[in-house]
Amino acid sequence: xxxxxxxxxxxxxESFQWIDKLPAKFFIxxxxxxxxxxxxxxxxxxxxxxRADLFLTFFVFNLIIFLLTYMxxxxxxxxxxxxxxxAVFSMLRYRTEGISxxxxxxxxxxxxxxxxxxxxxxxxxELSVLNGIxxxxxxxxxxxxxxxxxxxxxxxxxxxxxxxxxxxxxxxADLKKRTGLNIHRVDIQEIDFxxxxxxxxxxxxx
Numbered sequence: 001x002x003x004x005x006x007x008x009x010x011x012x013x014e015s016f017q018w019i020d021k022l023p024a025k026f027f028i029x030x031x032x033x034x035x036x037x038x039x040x041x042x043x044x045x046x047x048x049x050x051r052a053d054l055f056l057t058f059f060v061f062n063l064i065i066f067l068l069t070y071m072x073x074x075x076x077x078x079x080x081x082x083x084x085x086x087a088v089f090s091m092l093r094y095r096t097e098g099i100s101x102x103x104x105x106x107x108x109x110x111x112x113x114x115x116x117x118x119x120x121x122x123x124x125x126e127l128s129v130l131n132g133i134x135x136x137x138x139x140x141x142x143x144x145x146x147x148x149x150x151x152x153x154x155x156x157x158x159x160x161x162x163x164x165x166x167x168x169x170x171x172x173a174d175l176k177k178r179t180g181l182n183i184h185r186v187d188i189q190e191i192d193f194x195x196x197x198x199x200x201x202x203x204x205x206x
Contacts, residue, residue, distance in 0.1 A: 028124050030066065033117035036131040037062045037110055040138065045106050048142050054103060058110050065114035073119050109134060152203050154189075155179075160196045163188055175202060182206070 041058050045051075099107070113131055120127045140146060157163075162171040168186075175183045181204040190199040 025124075026070065029070070029117050029120075029127065032124060032127050032131060033062065033066050033114060036113050036117070036135060039135055040109060040113070041106070044135070044139055044142055049102065051103075054106075058106065061107065062110040062114040065111055066118050069115050069118035109138065148205055150203055150205060152201050154199065154201050156197055156199055158197045160191065160193075160198055163191070163198055163200075179204075 037059060041055060045058075046055075113134060116130055117127060120130065122130075142149070157175075159171075159174065161167070162174060171186065172183055175181075175186070179202070181202070183202050183204045185203045187201040187203070188198055189201060192198065
């Protein structure tokens with residue numbers, strides 16, 4: 001039996017009949033959704049933060065939300081129910097430990113793109129414009145065009161005598177010399193007088 005005959009056999013044909021139940025707009029919306037998230041995460045997020053450990057979280061979270069919302073959109077939902085569903089998805093972040101504010105923002109955006117792609121009543125062109133606005137605004141904010149981008153790191157520092165407000169310039173000069181970074185401010189978080197050390201966050205521009 002040839003490969004073509006195997007593919008067109010009744011058993012195989014029946015197993016793929018469920019695909020016919022999904023309209024073409026489902027695959028169009030899914031494609032736009034995936035393309036938008038790919039640009040957001042791979043070309044904007046990864047380019048700026050060089051982190052790939054959350055790729056699975058972002059893409060799978062977006063896909064699940066898109067599929068779930070698309071199926072729920074087939075039944076009549078009030079506006080209040082839709083906002084409630086969005087709030088539930090958003091609050092899932094607060095049950096997750098070890099995620100920064102920037103990562104939380106991108107997680108929120110992949111949620112928003114999934115919801116918009118699933119429930120938007122417009123055509124593919126309108127959906128593309130809506131997602132494009134999100135991507136364009138994110139790119140502008142991350143590129144530093146509107147405001148100079150600031151980076152931060154947490155460090156432990158042993159010269160505890162330099163954390164006094166009147167010696168702040170000496171502290172910044174010492175940190176710049178040690179790290180080679182253009183540090184312009186620091187935030188003292190913890191002070192350990194037993195070890196004569198402090199935990200601080202340094203802020204710098206590249």
